[in-house]
Amino acid sequence: MKLSGAEIFIECLKAEKVDTIFGYPGGAVLFLYDELYKAENRGDLRHILARHEQGAVHAAEGYAKSSDKVGVAIVTSGPGATNAVTGIADAYMDSVPLVVISGNVPKDLIGKDSFQEIDIVGITRPCVKHNFLVTCIEDIAPVMKKAFHIASTGRPGPVLVDIPKDLTNPAVKKIEFNYPKELVMRSYQPTLKGNKKQIKSAIKMIAEAKKPILYAGGGVITSNAHNELTEFGRLYNFPVTNTLMGLGCYPSNDQQFIGMLGMHGTVEANRAMHYADLIICVGARFDDRVTGDLKKFSPDAKVIHIDIDPASISKNRPAQNPIVGDVKEVLQSMLAEIKEQKIVPDKSAYDAWWSEIKEWQKLDCLAYEQDDKIIKAQYVVDMLCKVTNGDAFVASDVGQHQMFAAQYYRFNHPKRWINSGGLGTMGFGLPAAMGVQFANPDDTVACVTGDGSIQMCIQELGCSKQYGLPLNIINLNNGYLGMVRQWQEFFYEERYAMTYNQSLPDFVKLAEAYGHIGKRIDNPADVEDALREAVEDKKNLHFLDFVVEEQGNVYPMIPAGYGHNEMYLNKQDAIEDAIKKSKLLEND
Amino acid sequence: MRHIISLLMENEAGALSRVSGLFSQRGYNIESLTVAATDDPTLSRMTVVTKGNDASIEQIVKQLNKLIDVVKVMELSDYPHIEREMMFVKIRADSNEVCAAIKLNVDIFRARIIDVTKKMYTIEVTGSPEKLDAFLNALKDNTIIEVVRTGAMGIPRGSASLTI
Numbered sequence: 001m002k003l004s005g006a007e008i009f010i011e012c013l014k015a016e017k018v019d020t021i022f023g024y025p026g027g028a029v030l031f032l033y034d035e036l037y038k039a040e041n042r043g044d045l046r047h048i049l050a051r052h053e054q055g056a057v058h059a060a061e062g063y064a065k066s067s068d069k070v071g072v073a074i075v076t077s078g079p080g081a082t083n084a085v086t087g088i089a090d091a092y093m094d095s096v097p098l099v100v101i102s103g104n105v106p107k108d109l110i111g112k113d114s115f116q117e118i119d120i121v122g123i124t125r126p127c128v129k130h131n132f133l134v135t136c137i138e139d140i141a142p143v144m145k146k147a148f149h150i151a152s153t154g155r156p157g158p159v160l161v162d163i164p165k166d167l168t169n170p171a172v173k174k175i176e177f178n179y180p181k182e183l184v185m186r187s188y189q190p191t192l193k194g195n196k197k198q199i200k201s202a203i204k205m206i207a208e209a210k211k212p213i214l215y216a217g218g219g220v221i222t223s224n225a226h227n228e229l230t231e232f233g234r235l236y237n238f239p240v241t242n243t244l245m246g247l248g249c250y251p252s253n254d255q256q257f258i259g260m261l262g263m264h265g266t267v268e269a270n271r272a273m274h275y276a277d278l279i280i281c282v283g284a285r286f287d288d289r290v291t292g293d294l295k296k297f298s299p300d301a302k303v304i305h306i307d308i309d310p311a312s313i314s315k316n317r318p319a320q321n322p323i324v325g326d327v328k329e330v331l332q333s334m335l336a337e338i339k340e341q342k343i344v345p346d347k348s349a350y351d352a353w354w355s356e357i358k359e360w361q362k363l364d365c366l367a368y369e370q371d372d373k374i375i376k377a378q379y380v381v382d383m384l385c386k387v388t389n390g391d392a393f394v395a396s397d398v399g400q401h402q403m404f405a406a407q408y409y410r411f412n413h414p415k416r417w418i419n420s421g422g423l424g425t426m427g428f429g430l431p432a433a434m435g436v437q438f439a440n441p442d443d444t445v446a447c448v449t450g451d452g453s454i455q456m457c458i459q460e461l462g463c464s465k466q467y468g469l470p471l472n473i474i475n476l477n478n479g480y481l482g483m484v485r486q487w488q489e490f491f492y493e494e495r496y497a498m499t500y501n502q503s504l505p506d507f508v509k510l511a512e513a514y515g516h517i518g519k520r521i522d523n524p525a526d527v528e529d530a531l532r533e534a535v536e537d538k539k540n541l542h543f544l545d546f547v548v549e550e551q552g553n554v555y556p557m558i559p560a561g562y563g564h565n566e567m568y569l570n571k572q573d574a575i576e577d578a579i580k581k582s583k584l585l586e587n588d
Numbered sequence: 589m590r591h592i593i594s595l596l597m598e599n600e601a602g603a604l605s606r607v608s609g610l611f612s613q614r615g616y617n618i619e620s621l622t623v624a625a626t627d628d629p630t631l632s633r634m635t636v637v638t639k640g641n642d643a644s645i646e647q648i649v650k651q652l653n654k655l656i657d658v659v660k661v662m663e664l665s666d667y668p669h670i671e672r673e674m675m676f677v678k679i680r681a682d683s684n685e686v687c688a689a690i691k692l693n694v695d696i697f698r699a700r701i702i703d704v705t706k707k708m709y710t711i712e713v714t715g716s717p718e719k720l721d722a723f724l725n726a727l728k729d730n731t732i733i734e735v736v737r738t739g740a741m742g743i744p745r746g747s748a749s750l751t752i
Contacts, residue, residue: 121602122605125602125605125606125609126609126613129656130656130657133601133602135601150656185656186659186752187597187598187656187657187658187659188656309654310650310653310654311647311650311651311653311654314643314646314647315647315650318643
């Protein structure tokens with residue numbers, strides 16, 4: 001039977017076992033939506049109507065990040081496509097497998113500055129893993145096959161498929177549908193198995209190390225290698241630190257876990273990185289928020305770097321031992337090799353190393369005091385972790401609240417922590433949380449956000465209502481763009497340019513206007529109960545507006561250009577540093 | 589350091605802009621870039637001349653390899669190789685004296701005069717980029733009207749090759 005382009009599109013989605021697709025309709029995708037409508041009525045798949053294309057793409061990201069599936073979003077041409085760009089770029093930075101379908105104007109209108117025409121393939125080229133402009137109906141199926149393959153294999157990422165409207169029109173052309181079964185691309189064959197020689201020499205390096213550290217990132221989660229990583233870590237009693245993206249890939253309640261590293265990481269993790277003699281980097285990429293000033297970063301360490309993306313290795317920090325491959329496969333080969341060779345590390349050196357680390361842990365750098373008057377943001381996250389037994393899915397926006405969530409919610413499982421790490425997209429949290437809830441309908445999903453971020457995709461409260469998502473929105477409302485304000489406090493002599501959020505809406509009324517339950521909490525004594533009530537309600541979305549300390553800061557902090565042994569632990573450190581710097585200036 | 593990189597890529601719309609885009613996005617230099625289809629019409633061969641230290645060239649090669657349309661990358665500078673560039677020069681030749689001087693240089697550089705009009709010579713010259721520079725330098729007392737250079741292309745010597 002001959003099918004139209006739009007019908008072929010639906011068949012491709014079915015062949016890829018897509019059950020949920022996020023999107024927003026428009027002129028160029030009318031034929032596709034017509035078939036989506038029929039497919040939904042047949043029960044083939046469901047379409048989730050976001051309230052903005054950015055929301056649709058973030059929701060697809062949340063869906064993909066919290067499941068093993070590719071996220072799928074569909075948008076129309078022109079503004080629909082440009083609105084999707086932020087989400088696509090976000091997925092690119094965080095290696096999220098995504099297929100985004102954009103409609104375009106009919107082929108003969110391309111290049112004529114037609115209504116709602118934009119070169120979205122050109123616009124997204126720097127922020128996609130790959131993209132396609134489909135030029136004939138015959139190409140729809142093979143391109144869709146390639147798109148899903150590219151998005152989900154190797155280092156995953158977003159793939160955009162741009163389809164001109166006429167290709168989907170049943171009146172223009174119909175063809176037989178054949179979905180390619182096998183796909184071999186001569187130009188794309190990711191390396192999965194690690195090089196044997198490199199693995200052998202890595203184990204030798206481990207055997208010689210006296211101060212090793214296991215530094216694991218999002219790649220471990222992407223590759224589903226948390227069990228292998230945990231086994232590997234425990235086998236040698238390594239101190240383990242996670243990147244922001246890697247939280248949950250090693251259980252945070254494990255004795256060997258020394259916390260997140262980087263700009264707002266723990267003292268023990270950062271000092272351990274600084275003084276280590278061997279860094280075993282697994283699925284992480286020495287991002288600047290991790291390393292700070294590369295010249296000062298971990299001066300004495302050799303590096304074993306395991307990553308599926310060769311371009312991530314020796315990009316920022318040269319690796320003495322690069323191992324290209326899928327993290328899971330490489331760790332499995334390493335474990336097998338270790339067992340065969342029976343290599344025993346230097347026990348006394350490890351003991352000395354651990355006692356050094358334990359001294360740093362005694363600083364208890366995440367300690368804070370909650371009085372009975374003003375709610376601390378840290379306390380809210382602490383309580384959220386408590387009432388959900390550390391087992392909820394937590395999506396976050398970007399800013400101080402994101403760091404608090406990363407520091408104080410103790411993730412013990414992978415894929416529970418959903419945040420925008422690379423691009424740092426304010427507005428990510430709420431739509432991402434929706435996607436998470438669609439993928440995990442029976443689980444508790446919280447969105448930790450702030451009064452700045454939540455307003456960037458607030459419209460998705462409408463989508464959450466339409467589909468009855470029982471999200472728990474934890475708004476840490478300090479009345480400021482807190483993270484920017486913190487930098488202004490430290491480095492711009494407290495000139496708070498545009499960071500005070502004037503004219504904030506009444507979030508309770510706003511939530512209610514969308515049909516949700518809203519609550520404002522300003523008494524520390526009420527925090528736990530409000531959270532418990534929200535979490536226990538599996539039917540309604542609760543928007544909890546926590547009025548928290550106005551000018552609280554995220555500590556510890558490595559200021560830009562500082563070494564990992566030069567952190568601010570508290571306000572006093574920041575003040576003393578400022579005085580020191582001004583004296584240096586005077587002496588000049 | 590100057591490096592010359594050869595690549596094979598799928599002969600598809602947009603492939604060229606993916607490569608040139610990569611250089612601008614990541615702040616790499618392009619000195620020259622040439623591209624055309626090979627004997628296999630599904631493949632294009634590109635030669636890029638760039639500058640950078642060893643670490644940045646390693647990154648460029650890795651990033652090029654990462655592009656989905658790129659089939660193979662070879663850093664020609666790592667191998668004994670041959671490099672050639674072609675150039676057209678249009679030059680004022682309006683007196684016997686000038687014509688003779690030009691002709692002399694054309695002979696020395698083994699160039700060819702491919703178009704002659706009353707006042708103009710158009711010269712074709714092929715060689716290493718340095719030779720082309722030297723040729724222009726030799727003509728610097730003349731009035732050069734127009735210069736067209738292809739940019740370098742290269743091929744490894746002997747049995748080394750960039751094929752699939």
